[in-house]
Amino acid sequence: QQQVKQSPQSLIVQKGGIPIINCAYENTAFDYFPWYQQFPGKGPALLIAIRPDVSEKKEGRFTISFNKSAKQFSLHIMDSQPGDSATYFCAARAGANNLFFGTGTRLTVIP
Amino acid sequence: DAGVTQSPTHLIKTRGQQVTLRCSPKSGHDTVSWYQQALGQGPQFIFQYYEEEERQRGNFPDRFSGHQFPNYSSELNVNALLLGDSALYLCASSLSGPTAQYFGPGTRLTVT
Numbered sequence: 001q002q003q004v005k006q007s008p009q010s011l012i013v014q015k016g017g018i019p020i021i022n023c024a025y026e027n028t029a030f031d032y033f034p035w036y037q038q039f040p041g042k043g044p045a046l047l048i049a050i051r052p053d054v055s056e057k058k059e060g061r062f063t064i065s066f067n068k069s070a071k072q073f074s075l076h077i078m079d080s081q082p083g084d085s086a087t088y089f090c091a092a093r094a095g096a097n098n099l100f101f102g103t104g105t106r107l108t109v110i111p
Numbered sequence: 112d113a114g115v116t117q118s119p120t121h122l123i124k125t126r127g128q129q130v131t132l133r134c135s136p137k138s139g140h141d142t143v144s145w146y147q148q149a150l151g152q153g154p155q156f157i158f159q160y161y162e163e164e165e166r167q168r169g170n171f172p173d174r175f176s177g178h179q180f181p182n183y184s185s186e187l188n189v190n191a192l193l194l195g196d197s198a199l200y201l202c203a204s205s206l207s208g209p210t211a212q213y214f215g216p217g218t219r220l221t222v223t
Contacts, residue, residue: 006153032209043115043201043214044154089153097209098144098167101153 003027004092006102013080014110021075021105023090028071030092034099035064035075038087047088048075080109113138115204115215123221124192132187132218136204142166143185144212145177146201154201160185161207189220197222 005024013019023033032051036044050057050064050073057064061078077084087106091099116135124130136143142161146154156169160179179185183204189196199219203212 034211036214041216043216046211046213049211091153093209095167097142097205097212098156098159098169099146099154099203099212100156103153104151 002103003100004090004102006090006105008105009103010106010108012108012110015081017080017109019077019080019084019107019109021088021090021107022072023074023102024070024072025092026071027092027094027100029094030100032093033064033066033073034091034093035062036089036091036101038089038104044089077107080107082109082111085109115202115213117200117202117215117218119218120216121219121221123223126192126194126222128192129188129190130192130220132189132200132202132220133184134187134202134204134215135184136202137213140204140206140213141183142205142207143179143183144203144205145185145187146203146214147171148199148201148217150198157187192222194222196220 034049035047038044048059048062063076066073087104090102118133144159145157148154158168159166163179174190176188199217201217202215205212
């Protein structure tokens, strides 16, 4: 059973576009929602994270939007660049800090 | 300041063998979590170590075991390897409690 559902599976945008990746969850015990960026052959790198008492968080070109009532959250990448091409994972934390990950979105930014 | 390090980078084992993977946490971190990432999938939580004890465990069989040393480094052991154990094994470190987790580069295990 996938505790965090992520979509789309893949995404292609032009340079400067704003890709949006969506995630949904059911477990109301989740209390922290990070996003990770992973390049081929590398471990996931923490991008940005949000807690459920906040509706939006921005860090540089990355923005998380959070809808607690709908149990959904999304990542927006402003002014996307070819270097942003990677796989993005949403995650949710429960218990003593173990993370449940989505299935990933493979983003390609075309120059 | 070194981040999370893992060794070895790659490993090839035969079905039925045993393997040990190693992780050194980020400086100042005392908690280590292990994840398995199958090809094309998100990481799945195996277990977490804090104060040299397993604090929490995901849905993995007892063939997967671990250890944490007094310097906070950790080992993941997998016995009786199956073909399905082929994956990228990731170590993440954090401070105790609900804090951000930082991942290492992973160990790519191939079971033939």
